[in-house]
Amino acid sequence: MKKNKITLTNNITCFLSNSFLVKMKTSLKYMRSPPTPEMATQEVPLNETLAHLKTESETLKSKLEEERAKLHDVELHQVAEKVEGLGQFVMKTRRTLKGHGNKVLCMDWCKDKRRIVSSSQDGKVIVWDAFTTNKEHAVTMPCTWVMACAYAPSGCAVACGGLDNKCSVYPLSLDKNENLAAKKKSVAMHTNYLSACSFTNSDMQILTSSGDGTCALWDVESGQLLQSFHGHAADVLCLDLAPSETGNTFVSGGCDKKANVWDMRSGQCIQSFETHESDINSVRYYPSGDAFASGSDDATCRLYDLRADREVAIYSKDSIIFGVSSVDFSLSGRLLFGGYNDYTINVWDVLKGTRVSILFGHENRVSTLRVSPDGTAFCTGSWDHTLRIWA
């Protein structure tokens, strides 16, 4: 019987007979499920007009990048050379919030600077007084994977959603006997999962982003769609409202590696940036509103300036291999905090582009990170079922 020498490892070889090889191969073929229609089809030949449009779009995009590069006369870290470096950085976990039974996926701060709402994979949404670590409210959603939650500006309601494709608003009642779910109000309806939601300046409007590739603005009272935003080529994963004087724009990031800035009034995409190498998991405005940061699966955070209309900084390091799930700025915008999939938090000097500190503590992915409204601390939520407050 012919024996085939198969090198399995560096030093070890394994001898398998030919017949066995054949049997193994056929068995494996048998084991594999038949190809699904999606996998079987090859690239459908694009009709000529579509191909032309695609090429034209790509050519214009490169031209745009050229234009953007023309006015780029200096790098941020060069300008920042005259700024004093940051000293030793000490931040510790000051509170650990335990109570979720599964991965924490999202959290948001209340304007009172101490309360937070968090949501998890098991469908639970909890409102905590993070200062005392007491749980104040708990809601069980009818779906699992509640990926989005937000606190209303008044502090009287929370919004959440996920695999149910909806965003629902729950007014917070202090009556212990009352079931919060009874007063639930369904506001947004998407055709795919809800990835992020945020109240605008009041309790009356909610902005949502979804796996269906769109963002939308809703009237809470009536559930009416006020505006929808089309332009992403894939799932939209995150959004953030601009802190501007005229308060009319927001930024979104998606699986198409694009970060888009939108006019809330007209629904138009006014600026678009495509420099990341992978999905953008998080976007956050710089406090002045003139720029925003993004965090991506490509393990980098990037800063985009809206007036210069380009990427102006990349925050990355060789030793940082895992993707960024969530980013936020400190109050002055000098520090950028990033929650990573390797369970750590990296703190970046926004101006100099250097990594100031790395924080350990979580025992699984950091999935969400937000700085408190007055900048005294930041909160992280993790797949290890806990939330931590750092200061």
Next chain:
Amino acid sequence: MTINTLAKGGCHREQMACFRKMEKVIVAMQDPDMGMKMRNQRLLITVIPHAMTGHDIIAWLTHKYRISEEESLHLGNMLVKYGYIYPLKEPRCLVLRPDESPYRFQTPYFWTSTRWPASELDYAIYLAKKNIRKQGELMEYEKERYSLLHKRINHTWDFVVMQAREQLRASKQRRKADRIVLECQEQAYWLINRPPPGVNNVLDTGLERPNNFSCRVTLNSDYYKREIEACRKALGRNRVKSSICLEGFLKYSEQYLNHDPIMQGCLPSNPWISDDTAHWTMNAEIVPVPTRLRVERWSFSFMELLNDAMGRREFMTYLEKEFSAENLYFWQACEDIRHGESSKIVEKVEDIYKNFLAPGAARWVNIDSKTMDKTLEGIKRPHRFVMDDAQMHIYFLMKKDSYPRYLKSDLYKNMLAKAIVPQETKKSVFPFMRRQRHSSPSPAQTATQAAEEEGLAKGAGANSAAGSHF
């Protein structure tokens, strides 16, 4: 990311990228010149070649990436968790120990990325081998899985057992050292791809959606036309030189430095660190005397002043003195329309017209005729943004005119002089005694109470919606 879309071929895009990066590190570690020094490691009575200690791994990572030992330990731990390096001592515990514990590189054959996804058939063969080799060597959870598999792929069970026996026979012909190594390698692979219960599954990438992402948004001609339109617009946009924009960041960070508690601390103390809520009490929305930092902040920008309830109140007082308070009232009313309920828009627009725009109105605002005409025209069909132009006109009027004068006024200067600078709390004498953490009234409670009072005032007996208990 929480949602993982599988690209063609079933590979998780996010995971693959990480695997490739880790593999680069591993390859660098094995570089003949710059890589790690490996040695023979004694395991009981056998000598295993090409092994290294946990300590060596950490030292190499520290040196190569110029990071701290703590970070190297963490990075090395990731490499072990993902199966690129496995321990020889206590092989079931995939943890990097910063001591003389021996480790080895996993062979590329057993890299998770190479054999993706781990197949049930292979797992069955592996468990069968263990079962045959030493009766009862299977752990409890492995026994359960073994019987489950037996049920599920019963039809190929003969093949499974045959394969297992064949592989065992082949392994007996190897040197003991090689055999141990192969067993360790295979075990490490399965500990990662079929983790024991209670252990984190590192290959868990969250929610899986098996659709190719581009199926959700049809990349048709409409999509590309929109893209082209957006690009054209973008090409025509005005851009600012980087040198000017970037200076802006420096200025902003410098201006707000003292206001950033994480950077500079906050007075009297950071509540999260000291458990003392004085900082929050002193900076509550309305206080008798505000803090100095807060009043200073009002001078940073008009938006800062308006965003602070007290600042806005002070500014209103100033405007009353100047007989231009109608501007701020108007602006507030417009904001109310923009962010308020859709159902109240028509009513609110009417109110604004009556109070601010109609000829002879009580609080008539001075808008240029062009904007006024446009607004009056728009009022005929009121919508959320009908007041935008007028609102912006008045906003910039206040910003350019009243605001700078306010900052120079006695009203502001007195406020600034009166403002308190809290004393920094001295560290307590007994540092280990924790302060009691007091709870605060929930915003929801204050709102319900306010609504209740309002409801009661409206008339006893009437069933008011707000505040009643269900």
